[in-house]
Amino acid sequence: MIADPAxxxxxxxLWEMIEGSLEPLMTSRFRLRGTIQDVAxxxxxxxxxxxxxxxxxxxxxxxxxxxxxxxRIRSELLSRGLGELESxxxxxxxxxxxxxxxxxxxxxxxxxxxxxEMRRLGRLxxxxxxxxxxxxxxxxxxxxxxxxxVPLRIAVVTSEAGTVQHDFTRVLARSGxxxxxxxxxxxxxxxxxxxxxxxxxxRADADGHDLIVxxxxxxxxxxxxxxxxxxxxxxxxxxxxxxxxxxxHAADDVLVNEVAHRALDVPQSVATxxxxxxxxxxxxxxxxxxxxxELIAARLRDEQAHRxxxxxxxxxxxxxxxxxxxxxxxxxxxxxxxxxEGRCRGDGEEVRRLSQSLRSNVRLRLAHELPRxxxxxxxxxxxxxxxxxxxxxVGRARVxxxxxDPRKQxxxxxxxxxxxxxxxxxxxxxxxxxxLVTVLMRDGSAKVRLEEGEVQT
Numbered sequence: 001m002i003a004d005p006a007x008x009x010x011x012x013x014l015w016e017m018i019e020g021s022l023e024p025l026m027t028s029r030f031r032l033r034g035t036i037q038d039v040a041x042x043x044x045x046x047x048x049x050x051x052x053x054x055x056x057x058x059x060x061x062x063x064x065x066x067x068x069x070x071x072r073i074r075s076e077l078l079s080r081g082l083g084e085l086e087s088x089x090x091x092x093x094x095x096x097x098x099x100x101x102x103x104x105x106x107x108x109x110x111x112x113x114x115x116x117e118m119r120r121l122g123r124l125x126x127x128x129x130x131x132x133x134x135x136x137x138x139x140x141x142x143x144x145x146x147x148x149x150v151p152l153r154i155a156v157v158t159s160e161a162g163t164v165q166h167d168f169t170r171v172l173a174r175s176g177x178x179x180x181x182x183x184x185x186x187x188x189x190x191x192x193x194x195x196x197x198x199x200x201x202x203r204a205d206a207d208g209h210d211l212i213v214x215x216x217x218x219x220x221x222x223x224x225x226x227x228x229x230x231x232x233x234x235x236x237x238x239x240x241x242x243x244x245x246x247x248x249h250a251a252d253d254v255l256v257n258e259v260a261h262r263a264l265d266v267p268q269s270v271a272t273x274x275x276x277x278x279x280x281x282x283x284x285x286x287x288x289x290x291x292x293x294e295l296i297a298a299r300l301r302d303e304q305a306h307r308x309x310x311x312x313x314x315x316x317x318x319x320x321x322x323x324x325x326x327x328x329x330x331x332x333x334x335x336x337x338x339x340x341e342g343r344c345r346g347d348g349e350e351v352r353r354l355s356q357s358l359r360s361n362v363r364l365r366l367a368h369e370l371p372r373x374x375x376x377x378x379x380x381x382x383x384x385x386x387x388x389x390x391x392x393x394v395g396r397a398r399v400x401x402x403x404x405d406p407r408k409q410x411x412x413x414x415x416x417x418x419x420x421x422x423x424x425x426x427x428x429x430x431x432x433x434x435x436l437v438t439v440l441m442r443d444g445s446a447k448v449r450l451e452e453g454e455v456q457t
Contacts, residue, residue, distance in 0.1 A: 015101050022106070025097040031114055033121065034060070035090045043067050045085060049093065049108060062107040063093070069111055080115055080221075088190025089222045092117040119221075126228050126255050133259065138237045142261050145242045150281050151211040151274060152179050155204035155241070157197070158215040160185040164267050168215060168246075171271030176381070177278050182209070188216045189223050197226065198235035205239040211274075212241050214256070215267045218248030227254035236260055246270045416440040 034049030044067050050060040092114040098107050133139040158164050165183060172179040184200040187193035204212045227247055233255050236243045242261035246269060247254055257263035264270050417425045419434040431437060436449050
């Protein structure tokens with residue numbers, strides 16, 4: 001039997017060689033960029049750091065943050081508004097490799113995070129994507145999509161958890177207009193949700209809505225990183241349907257806001273803008289139809305006046321001719337006059353019928369548009385709420401006026417002095433200028449004439 005020339009090592013020997021080759025990474029700190037996955041906290045935090053840039057196979061390494069470092073890192077994240085250490089969050093961690101022979105494991109021990117590098121790398125990714133979209137001529141593609149004059153069919157892309165979708169739809173429901181909406185539920189946190197969110201935008205685009213709204217209630221920088229990912233940004237850019245975004249407050253600057261058809265701060269602002277668009281359409285329609293009626297009526301009046309002038313000239317000519325003709329020809333001319341008068345009356349009737357027809361068409365157009373846009377039940381509720389609000393405001397104003405009515409001071413033993421014009425006098429110089437004053441007291445009033453030397457200051 002021929003001996004195998006391959007060397008034989010014990011497991012301990014193998015670990016010694018592994019640790020020897022990894023010694024530079026075990027004794028010196030280095031930075032590692034990766035996406036957190038499979039978080040488990042048992043006093044210490046255990047997870048994987050994964051390389052999300054690989055297309056076919058994910059490379060990952062065991063990672064641990066010990067309790068003392070974990071408390072400090074969490075505090076630093078909170079102070080910088082960067083959110084929690086959770087799955088799908090990309091970090092740049094500083095630490096060393098460590099081995100644990102009993103478990104046969106090599107782990108990366110995190111000592112701290114490089115926050116500046118995390119921000120820099122994130123901004124670099126965004127700038128690269130922005131430059132690529134500009135070069136491809138796609139950066140403003142969604143902004144150029146035509147938006148329906150009255151967008152009533154709305155696709156709502158957000159998470160079904162939380163209050164965001166309810167805050168948005170509540171405003172639409174209370175408006176009294178016939179809005180309809182469909183929820184496309186998806187995760188809206190973490191970069192690993194990018195493909196899911198992008199798929200929902202594409203699905204909403206394919207379903208033929210008037211508008212897609214992409215909603216989230218703000219968040220930390222790491223939570224909003226999802227809206228800088230290429231998958232999400234390109235789904236908005238390539239959508240044939242206009243996309244409005246309300247990701248968070250003005251400080252929450254993400255690339256998807258730049259490429260969307262329109263970006264607002266919070267979900268309620270999107271809903272309010274939609275309601276205002278419908279209101280503007282109705283006001284514009286009313287103005288346009290009213291102006292059309294005015295122009296048509298003016299044209300009909302001019303046409304009627306023109307026809308009457310022509311008829312008057314014909315009739316005058318006929319009457320002038322009658323005085324110069326024999327009796328036998330007079331009857332012929334008289335019939336021509338009657339014919340002209342009848343034609344004039346007929347034209348007048350035609351003009352009136354045309355005017356009535358145009359007005360009826362305008363009324364029918366309004367009757368067709370308003371039921372399509374208005375939900376009568378909700379509109380009545382909206383008007384009732386408006387009336388109740390106005391009544392409440394009037395009630396509060398009445399109470400305020402009664403509380404601060406200066407005449408109430410008369411009941412406390414004070415007096416009010418008025419001049420001849422009814423103006424209240426508050427200074428000695430005012431009183432001296434008037435001389436004749438009216439003094440109001442609790443049980444009535446009295447006119448008082450002041451003489452020189454009677455006033456002391």
